[in-house]
Every structure is written in C-alpha cells, then in structure tokens.
Amino acid sequence: QVQLVESGGGLVQAGGSLRLSCAASGHTFSSYAMAWFRQAAGKEREFVAAIRPGGNTYYADSVKGRFTISRDNAKNTVYLQMNSLKPEDTAVYYCAARSGDSYYSIRMGYAYWGQGTQVSVSS
Secondary structure (H helix, E strand, O other): OOEEEEEOOEEEEOOOOEEEEEEEEOOOHHHEEEEEEEEOOOOOOEEEEEEOOOOOEEEOOOOOOOEEEEEEOOOOEEEEEEOOOOHHHOEEEEEEEEEOOOOOOOHHHOOEEOOOEEEEEEO
16 A cells, blocks of 8 residues: 655745655655645645655756756655745645656646645735
C-alpha cells in the first residue's frame, strides 16, 4: 500500500516562501514519478510540478521560475520549494505518485495521492 503524507503548508504573506514535503512509504520510491497538484476553492485540481525517477522536472507555466520540485530518494521524500508566493497560489496542495518513468500533468495519470496540505497566501 502506497502512502503519501504531505507537510509544510501554512499561512504566508505575498512574496514569501514555503517548502512542502511529501513522505512516501510502501513502494520503491526511486522508481516512481512524483508530482504536486493543487486545488483552490471552487476550482479543478491542477498540475503544479513533476519529477521523474531520473530527476527530470516539469512545471506549470504559472509557477515556472518560482517553484522548484526535488526528491531525496534516500529519505523517500519529494519537496516543493515555493518562492515569491502570490495570493493566487492559495490552495490545497496534493502530492501524487505513479509507478514508472513517465510523468503526466493530468490527475488521472497518478494512482496514489496524499491527503493534502493547505497553503494560504495573504496580500
């Protein structure tokens, strides 16, 4: 059973930074593609960033240059460093995992999900 547990969310002022963590268990972490999605109130869940087992990274245009996804295979953890935060980044952020090297920017591409962590950015 794959389990994903996010942490690191909170309230921050615009222009500030947060680092989200997602601790994974129950699978061979290093062979899984990992991703972050977010869902704002009343909106669809959207892709934020992904990292393949080999370390290649991909970002939504809205966060490119501000967010950085990384992984530590020794700790079975994926991170999302968020800088220059904007009020429109306010959402519940979800960690997702899929077996294999491919990544997807759509929700149905991932079989495993965490419970989410709230990020709120005040103006």
